[in-house]
Amino acid sequence: MAILKHIASKNADYGEAQRYLMFQYDEVAMKPVLDENGRLIPREEYYLDGMNCDPFTFDMECKELNEQYRKNQTFDEIKSHHYILSFDPKDVSENGLTGERAQQLGLEYARKNFPGHQALVCTHTDGNNKSGNIHVHIVINSLRKHDVERQDFMERPCDSRAGYKHHLTKDYLTYLKQDVMDLCHREQLHQVDLLSPAEKKVTDREYYARRRGQKKIDALNQKMTAGGITPRKTKFETQKDFLRNAIDEAAASVRSLEEFQRQLSDNYHISLKISRGRFSYLHPERGKYITGRNLGTHYEKEYLLSVFQENTRSRSDISSDFSAFIFIKSDLRLVRDLQTCVKAQESPAYARRVKLTNLQQMAKTVAYIQEHGYDSEEALADAFSQAQAQTSDMRKALRSTEKKLKEVNQQIHYTGQYLANKSVYKQYLASRNKKQFRQEHGAEIALYETARKFLKDSAGGGKLPSIKLLKEEKAKLTELKNRQYETYQNLRGYEKELKTVKTNVEMILGKGQDRQEPERETSRS
Structure with missing residues (x-):
């Protein structure tokens, strides 16, 4: 393009x-x-x-x-x-x-x-x-x-x-x-519609800010890795990136504007303001709102309200393609290793607080194991492996649905382009001076021919699909995608929780201490 x-x-x-x-x-x-x-x-x-x-x-x-x-x-x-x-x-x-x-x-x-x-x-x-x-x-x-x-x-x-x-x-x-x-x-070169607003609008200023930030993070992570520390953040995120990601995650499941506002505020500390029918978002570290128009069309009022309607419609009918997985998140947290906690080694008061927190999390971990009936480490490991496999399968199914939805959206786009310029192309075929007519209406004819070629290739030489059928298929795929996304989020949360339980069990059983004991004996000798 x-x-x-x-x-x-x-x-x-x-x-x-x-x-x-x-x-x-x-x-x-x-x-x-x-x-x-x-x-x-x-x-x-x-x-x-x-x-x-x-x-x-x-x-x-x-x-x-x-x-x-x-x-x-x-x-x-x-x-x-x-x-x-x-x-x-x-x-x-x-x-x-x-x-x-x-x-x-x-x-x-x-x-x-x-x-x-x-x-x-x-x-x-x-x-x-x-x-x-x-x-x-x-x-x-x-x-x-x-x-x-x-x-x-x-x-x-x-x-x-x-x-x-x-x-x-x-x-x-x-x-x-x-x-x-x-x-x-x-010239028959690749081209897209430059007059339509972008779904995700990235300005030059944001592009270069993202590059500079990523460069700084890479340099810092390189120093941390050389010092034996595993970096927790590897990708730089601009304030607009943070807003886009938060809005995408919140809008994927909510069914109303009020629920959307509440999720943005509770989970991401983002304030949503509606002024003159337009959405604006306040980043938690900013004092000035950023309009949805500056983020892209997918973050403006019209698009998001349509997403909420799709979510409401999708919840009313459970698809027979897969059974919904319901996951209720617990407040279980990781048991912290005091030996690797620098702050705990420097502050006895902080170390004491961490020990009390660890005791609470250990008790919750034991209760979790008893409640779910894991009678051995092997049973817990099998459950974790099964959760990983289920999450992976659902991720593949979601990506497959997203791919189909993208193809249908392309067909809808080119079908609209085909129908919009069909009358001009008929006039071109009926005209006596085709060369002059093409010079005057070259853009419309080129758009028509491009759309016709794409639709014929997509149909494999068969009949071109109607716009009504394409929109119905899009609605079904959008509904399926939203349900699959919700199930995927639940499965991913369940997998993460099992990983926390598994890690806590290893800490409780003192596997880290068992590995360090021979080193202490060797140093004494």
Whole structure:
């Protein structure tokens, strides 16, 4: 899929853009990479062209134009606009996309959508962080150099005249995204709908914060591992990640808004606010709410209320595919090992408190064993192994259902796309000048043909499924998925509880002390 990204820059140094395009940069620190002599290192492969300027004197020509019209002279003015057109990595292997071809597409896109501007068009083939996706950078001076013919996407009369600045509005950005989609459909490259909001919205700021946090955690865990300590946290989680995960877990089983609010508050200390019909969430370590729109469409009011309705519907009918597993969680906790507890060794008062807590947990463990009838360690181990196997089987069944649901969702999407553009395709077949008609309605025809091909491949040459049947199947799969998820959560909780009991029994029987006793005798001798 190709995506379009826009960055507005107030940096008066146009040469910075030239250096970034031609030389290697640290993408995290956004600083150039230098060799042992302190010199810039050229990129291994790039393609660079200038539009209405020489690419190597782009900075000087932009400054001359700005002085000519006395624009871009203050620090708070936007000096340049940076557009990035990133193609899907699969386009390289499946569709034969090369750096040269991408550069030509980028030049075509820039000439069509930014006429009259001085621009740098540069294609990189290594991708961000060596990801391998080919992408095109288009950097334009915000000030137009030449008068151009007025285009349909230009909203103001001055948008075609020299000496006026590039004006990006919401409608203009929508047009630019649509043009990217049309370009990729025409070239038969992978593409998704850029105009639909993302289910999980991750901004650049969050993406880089996640990378920096993960880097710090990896460095810290490396030191802990070298010191013989097993790290408990291996994956960094942003505040938005925490909110998304908590909302996903809470929404998977609740049936009402009140229950949803209560679970978020009790289990995750997250506050939910409803203002003007929109959901906003307060992270326990923040003072400002984060809107559901900033998290993604799956965290907004409309979607979550539909999930609650599905949960209510699924609870009313127990599926015959599997028997529901009901698990009531106990308050059993692990018995702590005082020999490895540094704080207990430093503080006698804390050690005394831990001993009292351990006695309570030991008593609860014994009561648990008697209540459930485990008469030997082997019986307890067998029950734990059986719980692990049941959890694993349910996890596989859940993933299988999720896979089927994803396929049905794709069929619904392409069926809607097929029906929406079917009338245009009929007009195309009936038209006398098919070439001209395709030029005027290329996007609709491409969407229709893509949807038709996908649906035919999915049906295996058979009859295309109706949207009504697909939605009924989706409802059944969603219902099954919710029940399987609830059973999986219960089984996982039961497995975790048995593991706690098993570990406590080993501590009570003193297996750790038995292993350490020969070492003490050897040290005395």
